[in-house]
Amino acid sequence: MEGRRIKLIGFTSFENVDDARRKLLEAVNISVSEEEVEALHSVGRISSRTVTASKDFPPYDRAAVDGLAVKYMDISGASESNPIPLKLAGRVEAGSENPPGLKEGEAIIVFTGAPIPYGADAVVPFEFSKIDGDIVYIFKSVARFRNISFRGEDFKKGDVLLERGEIVRPWHVAALAQSSIEKVHVFRKIRVAIINTGNEVYDPVTNPDGKLPNSTGPLIAAYVKELGGEPLTYGVIRDDKEEISRNVDRALDKSDIVIITGGTSVGGKDLVPDALASLPNSRLVFHGVNLRPGRTAGAFVIKGKPVLMLSGLPVACLVGLENFFKPILSKITGLKLPPEPVVEARLSRPIANAVGFRSYYRVAVYEDGGELIAEPLRLTGSGILSTLLKGNGLLVINEDVEGYDKGEIVKVRLLKSPYQGKPRFLY
Amino acid sequence: MEGRRIKLIGFTSFENVDDARRKLLEAVNISVSEEEVEALHSVGRISSRTVTASKDFPPYDRAAVDGLAVKYMDISGASESNPIPLKLAGRVEAGSENPPGLKEGEAIIVFTGAPIPYGADAVVPFEFSKIDGDIVYIFKSVARFRNISFRGEDFKKGDVLLERGEIVRPWHVAALAQSSIEKVHVFRKIRVAIINTGNEVYDPVTNPDGKLPNSTGPLIAAYVKELGGEPLTYGVIRDDKEEISRNVDRALDKSDIVIITGGTSVGGKDLVPDALASLPNSRLVFHGVNLRPGRTAGAFVIKGKPVLMLSGLPVACLVGLENFFKPILSKITGLKLPPEPVVEARLSRPIANAVGFRSYYRVAVYEDGGELIAEPLRLTGSGILSTLLKGNGLLVINEDVEGYDKGEIVKVRLLKSPYQGKPRFLY
Numbered sequence: 001m002e003g004r005r006i007k008l009i010g011f012t013s014f015e016n017v018d019d020a021r022r023k024l025l026e027a028v029n030i031s032v033s034e035e036e037v038e039a040l041h042s043v044g045r046i047s048s049r050t051v052t053a054s055k056d057f058p059p060y061d062r063a064a065v066d067g068l069a070v071k072y073m074d075i076s077g078a079s080e081s082n083p084i085p086l087k088l089a090g091r092v093e094a095g096s097e098n099p100p101g102l103k104e105g106e107a108i109i110v111f112t113g114a115p116i117p118y119g120a121d122a123v124v125p126f127e128f129s130k131i132d133g134d135i136v137y138i139f140k141s142v143a144r145f146r147n148i149s150f151r152g153e154d155f156k157k158g159d160v161l162l163e164r165g166e167i168v169r170p171w172h173v174a175a176l177a178q179s180s181i182e183k184v185h186v187f188r189k190i191r192v193a194i195i196n197t198g199n200e201v202y203d204p205v206t207n208p209d210g211k212l213p214n215s216t217g218p219l220i221a222a223y224v225k226e227l228g229g230e231p232l233t234y235g236v237i238r239d240d241k242e243e244i245s246r247n248v249d250r251a252l253d254k255s256d257i258v259i260i261t262g263g264t265s266v267g268g269k270d271l272v273p274d275a276l277a278s279l280p281n282s283r284l285v286f287h288g289v290n291l292r293p294g295r296t297a298g299a300f301v302i303k304g305k306p307v308l309m310l311s312g313l314p315v316a317c318l319v320g321l322e323n324f325f326k327p328i329l330s331k332i333t334g335l336k337l338p339p340e341p342v343v344e345a346r347l348s349r350p351i352a353n354a355v356g357f358r359s360y361y362r363v364a365v366y367e368d369g370g371e372l373i374a375e376p377l378r379l380t381g382s383g384i385l386s387t388l389l390k391g392n393g394l395l396v397i398n399e400d401v402e403g404y405d406k407g408e409i410v411k412v413r414l415l416k417s418p419y420q421g422k423p424r425f426l427y
Numbered sequence: 428m429e430g431r432r433i434k435l436i437g438f439t440s441f442e443n444v445d446d447a448r449r450k451l452l453e454a455v456n457i458s459v460s461e462e463e464v465e466a467l468h469s470v471g472r473i474s475s476r477t478v479t480a481s482k483d484f485p486p487y488d489r490a491a492v493d494g495l496a497v498k499y500m501d502i503s504g505a506s507e508s509n510p511i512p513l514k515l516a517g518r519v520e521a522g523s524e525n526p527p528g529l530k531e532g533e534a535i536i537v538f539t540g541a542p543i544p545y546g547a548d549a550v551v552p553f554e555f556s557k558i559d560g561d562i563v564y565i566f567k568s569v570a571r572f573r574n575i576s577f578r579g580e581d582f583k584k585g586d587v588l589l590e591r592g593e594i595v596r597p598w599h600v601a602a603l604a605q606s607s608i609e610k611v612h613v614f615r616k617i618r619v620a621i622i623n624t625g626n627e628v629y630d631p632v633t634n635p636d637g638k639l640p641n642s643t644g645p646l647i648a649a650y651v652k653e654l655g656g657e658p659l660t661y662g663v664i665r666d667d668k669e670e671i672s673r674n675v676d677r678a679l680d681k682s683d684i685v686i687i688t689g690g691t692s693v694g695g696k697d698l699v700p701d702a703l704a705s706l707p708n709s710r711l712v713f714h715g716v717n718l719r720p721g722r723t724a725g726a727f728v729i730k731g732k733p734v735l736m737l738s739g740l741p742v743a744c745l746v747g748l749e750n751f752f753k754p755i756l757s758k759i760t761g762l763k764l765p766p767e768p769v770v771e772a773r774l775s776r777p778i779a780n781a782v783g784f785r786s787y788y789r790v791a792v793y794e795d796g797g798e799l800i801a802e803p804l805r806l807t808g809s810g811i812l813s814t815l816l817k818g819n820g821l822l823v824i825n826e827d828v829e830g831y832d833k834g835e836i837v838k839v840r841l842l843k844s845p846y847q848g849k850p851r852f853l854y
Contacts, residue, residue: 171741174649339841
C-alpha cells in the first residue's frame with residue numbers, strides 16, 4: 001500500500017508560523033563567543049556588549065565656532081550702526097589648558113574647541129566683528145550661551161554609545177573615537193552549515209551525477225554572509241538516510257546552526273526528518289507551517305543546536321530563512337535588525353490568498369503618475385527565482401486575510417527601488 | 428586689517444546643493460577597474476557588468492511537484508467519491524533524459540524536476556492519488572498544465588540576471604548558480620584617501636600634540652567601508668598650507684577620491700582651499716552650499732579626481748558624505764542604491780527651517796498609541812554625535828519650506844527602528 005503511505009506523509013495540517021517560530025526560539029539555547037576588534041573593523045559586525053561613555057563629552061565648556069568670547073551683557077544691542085568696542089585680552093587655542101579669565105569690557109579670541117574663558121558666556125563669530133589693534137568691534141549681538149558647547153552636552157559619562165546587538169554603523173565608530181575607545185567586542189561570525197539533499201541536484205564534488213543546478217545552497221550561503229555569518233557548505237547529499245544523518249552529525253560539531261534543504265517528502269519518504277530523528281539528543285520542534293511558499297519548513301533541535309529543514313526551491317527557502325534563520329540569529333546575538341524599506345502602493349489587480357496561509361507575493365512596484373503601483377507577478381511558484389529579480393517587492397498577506405481588491409493600498413517591502421513607469425516585462 | 432579679511436572669507440552666499448552636486452558629477456570623470464570573483468564572494472559588491480541567462484531555465488518542461496503525469500482530460504471530474512483509475516506506465520526521475528511517452532488512460536510517476544513525458548499535460552500530486560499495484564486511483568482533478576514548470580518560465584535566454592551597478596544580493600547568487608555562472612565581474616573597491624586637518628586634532632602618529640579626539644576620520648572611514656570602499660587614512664595634518672598640499676598630492680596618486688576635513692575657514696584663513704588651489708591641474712567646483720549642517724562643504728577636481736572638502740564636525744561631515752560622496756560612487760559604478768526605510772510620522776512640536784537652507788534634523792521616532800511620533804532633538808549642533816545615536820531618524824527640510832507645524836505628518840528616514848513608546852531621554 002505504497003499509495004496509502006504517500007498520502008499519510010503529506011501534511012494534513014500546517015502549524016501557524018508564529019507559533020512554530022516561538023517554539024523554535026524557546027528550544028534554541030546556544031551562545032556565540034565574542035572577539036575584540038579595532039573599532040573600524042567592527043563596521044557591519046554585531047556588537048556583543050553595551051558600550052558607554054567613560055567621560056563627559058565635550059570634557060569642558062568650549063567654543064563651537066572661531067570667534068570672540070565675551071560677556072553677552074557687554075554686547076547686547078550691538079549692530080552695524082552701533083558697533084560695540086571691547087578690549088582684546090588674549091587668545092585661546094583648541095585644547096589649551098587654564099584659559100585666562102575674562103573681565104567686563106573685554107573679549108578673548110577663541111578657536112573652535114577652545115575652552116571658554118572663565119567669566120565669558122557667549123561667543124561672537126569672527127564675521128560679526130572687526131579687529132583693530134587691541135580693540136575689537138562687535139557688529140551684532142548674540143544670545144547668552146550662544147556658540148558654546150557645554151560640558152557633557154553631547155555625551156554624559158555613562159551614556160550609551162553602542163548597544164549589545166546593534167550592527168556597528170559609522171556614527172558608532174565616530175562616537176567610540178570621540179571617547180577614545182579603540183577596540184570593540186563583537187560576536188564572532190555565526191557558523192552555519194549548509195547541506196543540500198537530492199539525487200537530482202548537481203554538485204561537482206559531492207554529487208557529479210546530479211542533473212539540476214544547486215541554486216539553493218548558494219542562496220543560503222549568500223544570505224548568511226549578508227547577515228554577517230560564516231557559511232560552511234557541505235555540498236549535496238544523495239537521498240540516503242544514513243548519509244544524511246552522518247553529515248548532519250558531522251556538521252553539528254563544526255557549526256552553530258545547520259540548514260538542510262529538500263528531502264522532507266522525497267518520492268514518498270520523509271528522508272530528512274527520519275534521518276534527523278535518528279540522531280541522539282534529537283527533538284522535532286515543528287514540521288509544516290502555514291507559509292506560502294515554504295510550507296514544508298521544519299526544525300529539530302539536536303545537541304541543543306537548531307537544525308532547520310527548508311525547501312530546496314529558492315523562493316520557498318528564502319521565506320524560510322526570513323522566518324526562522326533571522327529570528328534565531330536575533331535571539332543568539334540580540335541583533336537589532338535594521339528597519340526595512342516599506343512603501344504603500346496601489347494594487348493593479350485583485351489578489352486572492354489561500355485560506356489559512358501567510359503568503360509571500362512577489363510584486364513589481366512602479367511609479368506611475370506620481371503614485372506607486374504594485375503589480376503582483378503571475379509566476380508565483382516556489383522555485384521561480386525571476387520573481388525576486390524582476391519583482392522588486394514582497395507583499396505578505398496574513399492568514400486571516402482573504403485577499404485584496406484591485407485599487408486597494410497595500411504595504412510592500414521593497415527589495416530594490418521602484419521602477420520609474422511600468423516596466424516592459426509587465427506588458 | 429585682519430578683521431576685514433576675516434569678514435571677507437566668511438561665506439556670503441551658499442550655492443544650492445543640487446546645483447553643486449550636478450557640477451561636481453559633471454566634473455568627475457574617473458573610472459574604476461573591475462575584478463572577477465567567485466559568485467559567493469560577490470555578495471555586497473557592486474556588479475560591473477550586466478549578466479544575462481545563457482539558456483532557458485527550466486531547460487525543458489518539468490514536474491513542479493512529486494506526483495503523476497497525466498492527460499488532464501482523463502482525470503477531469505475525479506473526486507473522492509469518483510476516483511478515476513489509470514494504468515501506471517512508468518517512472519521518471521529528475522534530470523532523466525528521453526522520458527517515455529504517455530498514452531490515453533495512463534499515468535507516469537514523476538518527481539520534482541523530472542521532464543514531463545510527451546503527451547502529458549498536468550501533474551497530479553501524490554496526495555490526491557492512491558497506488559494499487561500497477562493501477563493508480565486519482566481522487567481529485569487538476570487544471571490543464573497544473574504543476575508543470577515550462578521551459579523558460581523562470582528565465583529565458585538573454586534575460587537579465589544581474590545588472591551593472593547592482594549590489595549583489597542572495598537571489599542574484601542563486602540565479603547565477605541556476606545558470607551555472609560561477610564567477611562575476613565586480614568593481615574593485617574604490618580607494619578613498621582621508622585627510623583630517625587641524626592643529627587641535629589628536630592623532631597618535633601624525634599629530635600627537637593635538638588635544639581633541641579625531642572622530643571625523645573614523646566616521647568617514649567607516650562610511651566608506653560600509654559602502655564597499657577601501658579607506659586610506661592619512662591621519663591629521665597640521666594647519667599648514669604646504670603640508671596640506673603635499674599630502675593631498677601624495678594621496679591623489681594612491682586613491683580615486685580624496686576627502687579632506689576642516690581648514691576651510693581656520694582662524695581667519697581658508698587654508699585647505701588655498702592649499703588645493705595651489706596644486707597643478709586644480710579646479711574649484713564649488714565651495715559653500717545651502718546644507719545645514721554642512722554648509723562649509725566644497726569640492727575641487729585635481730588631476731581629474733574629486734577632492735571633497737568636508738566639515739571636521741561629524742554630523743556636518745556625514746551630511747556632506749551623503750550629498751557628495753555617495754553620488755560620486757554612484758556615477759563611477761552606476762551603483763543603484765538600495766531603497767531607504769522611510770516612514771511617515773506626526774511631529775511632536777513645531778520645527779522652523781532656516782530660510783534658504785536644506786536642513787537635516789535628527790529626530791527620535793517612537794510608536795505611541797499605534798501612531799508614529801517624530802520628536803526633533805533639541806541639540807542640533809553640527810558636532811553633536813549623540814543626535815545620531817539617540818535619534819533614530821533624519822528629517823530633511825527643503826530650502827523652500829519654512830518649517831512644519833506641530834501635528835503635521837512628515838517623512839522621516841529611519842536610521843534604526845522606531846522606539847516602542849516615548850524614550851526616556853526625551854523627558
